[in-house]
Amino acid sequence: MSYCKRINKKLYKRFGGRVTAREYDRCLFLEGELDDWDDIVSAGLMAVNRRRYDGLVNDIVFTGGQIPPMRTPTLMDKTLDGESPDVLIIGGGIVGCAIARECTKYDMQILLVEKEHDLAMQTSSRNDGMIHPGIDLIPGQVKRRYNMRGNHMYDQVCQELDVPFRRSGQYICFHGIKMAMLAFIGQLYYLLVGPRGRFISKKEFHKREPNMNPSVSGALYFPSAGVVSPYGLTIAYAENAVDNGARVMTDTAVLGMNVENNRIISLETNRGTIFPKVVINAAGVFTEEIARMAQDRFFSIHPRKGTNTILDHKAAMRMNTIVSSFGTSSTKKRHTKGGGLVKTIDDNTLVGPDAVETYMKEDYTTVAQNVADVFEKQSLTDPALHIRDAITYFSGIRAASYEEDFIIRKGKWTKNIVHAAGIQSPGTTAAPAIALDVGRMAKEILQEQRPVQKNTKFDPIRKGVVRANELTIEERNILIAQNPNYGEIVCRCEQISRGEIIDALHRSVPCYTLDGVKRRVRPGMGRCQGGFCGPLVMQIIAEELALPLEEIDKSAPGGEVLFGTIKEVDVNDR
Numbered sequence: 001m002s003y004c005k006r007i008n009k010k011l012y013k014r015f016g017g018r019v020t021a022r023e024y025d026r027c028l029f030l031e032g033e034l035d036d037w038d039d040i041v042s043a044g045l046m047a048v049n050r051r052r053y054d055g056l057v058n059d060i061v062f063t064g065g066q067i068p069p070m071r072t073p074t075l076m077d078k079t080l081d082g083e084s085p086d087v088l089i090i091g092g093g094i095v096g097c098a099i100a101r102e103c104t105k106y107d108m109q110i111l112l113v114e115k116e117h118d119l120a121m122q123t124s125s126r127n128d129g130m131i132h133p134g135i136d137l138i139p140g141q142v143k144r145r146y147n148m149r150g151n152h153m154y155d156q157v158c159q160e161l162d163v164p165f166r167r168s169g170q171y172i173c174f175h176g177i178k179m180a181m182l183a184f185i186g187q188l189y190y191l192l193v194g195p196r197g198r199f200i201s202k203k204e205f206h207k208r209e210p211n212m213n214p215s216v217s218g219a220l221y222f223p224s225a226g227v228v229s230p231y232g233l234t235i236a237y238a239e240n241a242v243d244n245g246a247r248v249m250t251d252t253a254v255l256g257m258n259v260e261n262n263r264i265i266s267l268e269t270n271r272g273t274i275f276p277k278v279v280i281n282a283a284g285v286f287t288e289e290i291a292r293m294a295q296d297r298f299f300s301i302h303p304r305k306g307t308n309t310i311l312d313h314k315a316a317m318r319m320n321t322i323v324s325s326f327g328t329s330s331t332k333k334r335h336t337k338g339g340g341l342v343k344t345i346d347d348n349t350l351v352g353p354d355a356v357e358t359y360m361k362e363d364y365t366t367v368a369q370n371v372a373d374v375f376e377k378q379s380l381t382d383p384a385l386h387i388r389d390a391i392t393y394f395s396g397i398r399a400a401s402y403e404e405d406f407i408i409r410k411g412k413w414t415k416n417i418v419h420a421a422g423i424q425s426p427g428t429t430a431a432p433a434i435a436l437d438v439g440r441m442a443k444e445i446l447q448e449q450r451p452v453q454k455n456t457k458f459d460p461i462r463k464g465v466v467r468a469n470e471l472t473i474e475e476r477n478i479l480i481a482q483n484p485n486y487g488e489i490v491c492r493c494e495q496i497s498r499g500e501i502i503d504a505l506h507r508s509v510p511c512y513t514l515d516g517v518k519r520r521v522r523p524g525m526g527r528c529q530g531g532f533c534g535p536l537v538m539q540i541i542a543e544e545l546a547l548p549l550e551e552i553d554k555s556a557p558g559g560e561v562l563f564g565t566i567k568e569v570d571v572n573d574r
């Protein structure tokens with residue numbers, strides 16, 4: 001019996017004829033109607049077979065709710081009409097921006113379009129910023145290959161781009177003597193297969209992380225784990241790409257494509273029609289929609305949400321690295337996969353994330369119960385963990401494929417597209433390595449039309465905004481003598497000066513919003529969450545960009561911030 005027949009039998013047994021599978025050109029398509037999103041996801045996971053098929057497309061119609069349309073910019077103009085770049089990159093997340101920089105190593109004209117008002121607005125600013133050692137990845141997985149390569153590249157990339165990066169290491173803790181023995185034996189697997197991990201005794205662990213649960217009886221330690229600011233690195237990649245000749249256009253959404261004879265001829269955007277020679281699909285959770293427009297849809301994305309809590313700097317002093325416990329199952333909830341405690345590069349602690357299937361690709365709400373479940377689970381690692389130390393919460397959406405693997409390849413049917421899809425975790429870790437391969441594939445496609453040389457003027461070095469709070473008093477005084485703006489502290493929680501905020505507004509990828517400045521130089525990231533410094537930052541943006549205060553947005557047009565005293569606002573309202 002063929003695999004397709006067998007899977008149809010299984011689907012019939014589970015869904016009673018409401019779902020069927022068919023094969024076409026080494027792809028498996030699921031069709032039918034279901035009213036439970038979790039059932040749609042499980043049908044996909046039941047049917048997927050990566051050895052037989054290039055991909056699984058889940059076309060089961062969801063009848064239990066309304067899938068929201070993609071958020072698009074309100075802006076409509078003709079700025080890009082008629083443009084014909086060599087390479088058009090769709091998506092200004094870490095993957096798209098890393099690819100843009102990689103492409104500037106060749107003599108190619110690069111245009112990156114991002115539908116949001118700034119870069120790193122979706123998953124690339126909504127994650128743990130952990131550079132994974134690759135503990136739970138299986139040999140043979142595409143994501144394992146890119147994770148291992150990406151992890152190795154981090155020291156050099158971050159040095160070139162002047163982005164703080166720390167190889168903090170990661171502990172997986174074991175509780176009880178039997179479990180510690182298991183960990184001791186488990187280290188053999190990691191010594192043989194990698195990533196290099198070694199057993200740490202109870203005594204040694206508690207010496208290194210004295211505030212964690214005394215019940216930890218041993219740990220596996222992975223020294224190659226690290227932490228980075230994921231949005232900081234995304235912006236740094238884009239700035240270096242622009243410095244090397246690429247163009248970045250935000251507020252620009254790809255809305256349709258004209259495909260003829262298996263080639264993309266043009267793309268429709270809210271800013272006109274673009275005629276690129278090569279298209280790169282780095283659209284995160286929307287990579288399936290881009291593949292559909294390109295008539296090259298051989299995979300599907302099932303979005304998976306994760307929520308994290310950020311703790312105050314004081315709570316972060318309890319730990320030095322990344323710590324989690326093996327097999328924590330204090331919650332009985334389905335889909336809650338684990339997470340841990342991460343000391344971030346900016347010395348906060350992240351608690352989370354969880355993992356919940358969702359049909360809403362841009363739903364960044366946070367749910368109190370999910371946060372509570374994660375806290376309950378992580379308190380096994382640190383019993384003193386307390387919600388009162390939380391300063392904020394956030395959610396991000398993972399772009400998971402049914403193969404649960406990355407899809408990094410040239411188009412299956414359409415010739416001038418490269419997909420960087422299914423980039424769920426560890427996408428931050430893997431981005432530098434993904435960029436290497438996608439950049440090469442873009443060059444190969446372009447070479448079919450014209451010779452492509454190396455860009456001899458490519459400069460890998462970017463100088464970031466000065467981080468005044470990391471300087472010695474002497475260095476700081478010299479800086480202030482040169483420019484007194486560095487002596488005026490605007491954000492007291494994070495010790496950010498006026499000078500740094502002004503610098504952030506005048507970079508090669510400029511920003512115009514409160515959140516844009518926050519992502520670049522951190523005012524508002526501290527305990528008060530911008531309550532004190534927010535109005536001051538707005539004032540600086542207004543002055544520097546010569547805009548009226550009322551026109552400064554929090555994160556995008558339509559998100560204006562109310563300002564003035566309560567009395568003034570009341571008077572204005574009347």
Ligand SMILES: Cc1cc2nc3c(=O)[nH]c(=O)nc-3n(C[C@H](O)[C@H](O)[C@H](O)COP(=O)(O)OP(=O)(O)OC[C@H]3O[C@@H](n4cnc5c(N)ncnc54)[C@H](O)[C@@H]3O)c2cc1C
Nearest residue numbers: 091093095115124127128130254284306396426427428429
């Ligand atoms: C909670 C959570 C924690 C995670 N933790 C880690 C971690 O610790 N380490 C790690 O390695 N990975 C982690 N990840 C995974 C990592 O965040 C992602 O793999 C990575 O950010 C994906 O980057 P991207 O550029 O592919 O996607 P995105 O950052 O989502 O970028 C895609 C961009 O495309 C744009 N776009 C979409 N459609 C269009 C269109 N039609 N036109 C124009 N633009 C469009 C979007 O607006 C978006 O900005 C985590 C993920 C989550 C959700």
